[in-house]
Amino acid sequence: MENGLRWIAGVYDVGYTFTLCEGITPQELLVRMGADPSHIHELTEDAVAELQFRPEDGHPSDLEFLDREDEDLVARLKEAGFLSRPDAIVRAGAVPGWAYAIENFSCRATSCLEALSRGTRAYTVFRSGAGMQQVGYARAGEVLAYYEPQNPSHGHTTTQATVPGFTYTGEEIPDIAFLRFLEQELGIYIAWEETLAPLPTAAFARAYP
Numbered sequence: 001m002e003n004g005l006r007w008i009a010g011v012y013d014v015g016y017t018f019t020l021c022e023g024i025t026p027q028e029l030l031v032r033m034g035a036d037p038s039h040i041h042e043l044t045e046d047a048v049a050e051l052q053f054r055p056e057d058g059h060p061s062d063l064e065f066l067d068r069e070d071e072d073l074v075a076r077l078k079e080a081g082f083l084s085r086p087d088a089i090v091r092a093g094a095v096p097g098w099a100y101a102i103e104n105f106s107c108r109a110t111s112c113l114e115a116l117s118r119g120t121r122a123y124t125v126f127r128s129g130a131g132m133q134q135v136g137y138a139r140a141g142e143v144l145a146y147y148e149p150q151n152p153s154h155g156h157t158t159t160q161a162t163v164p165g166f167t168y169t170g171e172e173i174p175d176i177a178f179l180r181f182l183e184q185e186l187g188i189y190i191a192w193e194e195t196l197a198p199l200p201t202a203a204f205a206r207a208y209p
Contacts, residue, residue, distance in 0.1 A: 004189035005179040011192065012104055015129040019101040019109040020182065021122040026092035026200045029099040032115045033090060033108055035202035039080035042198035048089050051082055051203075052104060086203035093199045095188055102195065105129065108204055113138035113146070123163070125178045133174040137163040149174035 008018050021029050030040055043051075047065040054062065060083050061068045068074075077083055088106035092099055101109055107126045109116065116122040117138035124136045124146075136146035145161045149168035166181045168174060182188055 003180075004183040006176055006183070007192050008102070008179060009127070009173070009176050012102070012127075015105045015127055017101075017103040017107045017109050017124060017126045018179070019103075019116065019122060019124040020186070020188070021099050021101075021116045022097060022120045024099050024120060026094050026099045026101075029092045029101055029116065030090060030200060030202040032118070033101070033112045033202070034204060035090075036080075040200050040202050041077065041080060041082070043082075043091070043201040044198050045091070045196045048091060048104070048201060051089060081203035081205055084203075084205065086205055088204040089201060090204065091195070091199045091201045093190070093195060095190055098186070098188060100190065106204075110134070110136060110146070113143045114141050117141055117143075123182060125175050125182075127175045135163055135166070135174070135178045149178065 005018070008016060019029075021032075024032070027037065027040055031037055044065065050063050050065055060066060060074060060078075066074065066077070074083075082089070088103060088108040090101050090103050090106070090108055092101045094100070103109065107128075109124050110126050113122055113124060113136055118141045121137070121139040126134045132148070133150070134146060134148050137144050145163045147162065150170075165185055166178060168177055171177070172180065
């Protein structure tokens with residue numbers, strides 16, 4: 001991949017949420033989103049895709065990543081909610097100084113910005129399957145901006161509040177423009193290949209706490 005974060009918009013082209021939180025670990029990020037620490041498991045991108053796309057009548061034994069004879073692992077994944085068709089599965093990783101979270105389809109993080117930014121700061125970008133795009137910024141437990149870049153007044157913030165330093169010019173698709181902003185403003189690069197490996201992962205039964 002040629003860029004630091006913009007590849008996310010291409011890989012998760014049917015909807016995603018990408019979140020950055022400064023100065024905490026991936027595990028702490030998931031806990032702040034509501035995960036039980038004992039229910040966090042390290043799963044690959046392929047394993048999560050299997051869980052998300054398995055058919056309604058599918059059985060855990062059909063999952064290729066799961067060792068059918070490892071009854072203890074099956075029981076732990078079931079207890080953690082991975083085998084109960086969760087509304088959101090969130091994977092988290094780390095780059096120097098930051099933890100990040102990637103969600104395929106879901107937007108769990110957007111409802112947790114206050115908790116994520118407690119004692120620090122957090123950025124998030126969301127694109128729905130229908131094409132709606134929103135960006136957000138929170139600091140010290142307060143959401144300072146959450147809005148659609150194309151319609152800044154249509155958001156969950158005070159009038160005309162925007163992400164500090166981010167100006168949407170309309171030259172790119174909003175979420176790509178915001179990912180570019182994060183690359184340049186924060187100097188963050190995440191290798192796509194690294195996100196395929198096992199990362200701390202949590203399942204959430206509901207999209208919102």
